[in-house]
Amino acid sequence: MAYKKRHDGRKPDETRPITAKAGVIPKADGSGYFKIGKTEAYAAVYGPRELHPRSMQDPKQGLLRCTYNMMPFSGQGDRVRPGPSRRSKEISMVMENALRPIVDLDAYPNAVVDVFVELPQTDAGSRCAAISAAAIALADAGVKMRDVVTAVAVGFVDGLIVVDLDYEEEAWKEGEVADIPVAMIPSTGEITLLQMDGKVEKKDLLAALKQAQPVFQRIAEIQRGAVKQRYAEINDSIEKA
Numbered sequence: 001m002a003y004k005k006r007h008d009g010r011k012p013d014e015t016r017p018i019t020a021k022a023g024v025i026p027k028a029d030g031s032g033y034f035k036i037g038k039t040e041a042y043a044a045v046y047g048p049r050e051l052h053p054r055s056m057q058d059p060k061q062g063l064l065r066c067t068y069n070m071m072p073f074s075g076q077g078d079r080v081r082p083g084p085s086r087r088s089k090e091i092s093m094v095m096e097n098a099l100r101p102i103v104d105l106d107a108y109p110n111a112v113v114d115v116f117v118e119l120p121q122t123d124a125g126s127r128c129a130a131i132s133a134a135a136i137a138l139a140d141a142g143v144k145m146r147d148v149v150t151a152v153a154v155g156f157v158d159g160l161i162v163v164d165l166d167y168e169e170e171a172w173k174e175g176e177v178a179d180i181p182v183a184m185i186p187s188t189g190e191i192t193l194l195q196m197d198g199k200v201e202k203k204d205l206l207a208a209l210k211q212a213q214p215v216f217q218r219i220a221e222i223q224r225g226a227v228k229q230r231y232a233e234i235n236d237s238i239e240k241a
Contacts, residue, residue, distance in 0.1 A: 002159065012211070013211055018034070018036050019034075020033065020035075020223055028137070028141075031137045032134065034223075036132075037166055044117075047141075047143075048062055049114075050111060057109075058110065060106070062105040062108030062109060062113060063105070064099060065112055066117070069088055070119045071121075095117070095127070098192040099149055117134055123166055124169070132152075132219065139227045140227060147187045148185075149183050152181075152216065153181045154182055155178045156176070156178045157177050161204075179197040180197075186220035
């Protein structure tokens with residue numbers, strides 16, 4: 001049976017409900033929360049601060065360092081084993097590569113900006129939620145940035161182009177599935193992450209990315225709105241003090 005209508009009633013270019021917040025972790029230099037459907041990510045930023053050991057320091061630019069972690073009972077199926085894994089290390093590297101183009105590391109010589117992301121609950125799209133939460137946290141920390149980075153999965157379920165696949169769509173058994181996590185700088189259209197699980201023709205990939213363009217813009221506005229709301233709250237508290 002062809003997948004002509006999404007199982008949860010969403011339109012092909014419709015994401016699951018999104019919630020975004022900034023300043024959710026008081027002791028961090030900056031923090032962000034991003035929830036899409038049942039997948040939620042908390043990000044905390046510490047720095048810029050002096051990088052140790054000093055042998056790792058670069059007098060020309062700083063270092064961006066990301067750590068991704070899924071909590072033990074956060075996902076579908078078996079319990080996630082605590083501690084670093086091959087998958088968590090891979091996604092940590094993916095996050096660094098996706099976020100580095102927006103961070104002005106030249107402004108922070110000999111320093112490091114650490115980004116930690118924890119996912120207490122997941123239902124597909126975890127790396128995209130992590131990147132989106134991290135971008136909010138970096139902005140909340142006041143790190144010098146070009147823009148936010150917005151991330152969402154696009155793909156195909158039995159030939160139907162869809163945005164923001166959930167776990168049931170990723171695991172669809174009655175046809176071919178291609179899941180393509182993408183991160184983009186919304187102001188320029190620059191792609192900072194493009195991965196693929198599945199097979200797809202080049203023309204179909206380009207069609208999926210074109211269909212997703214307005215989605216990236218909508219998510220970026222939600223991210224920016226979270227940061228603006230955070231600073232509006234700070235200004236209100238200063239005025240009332």
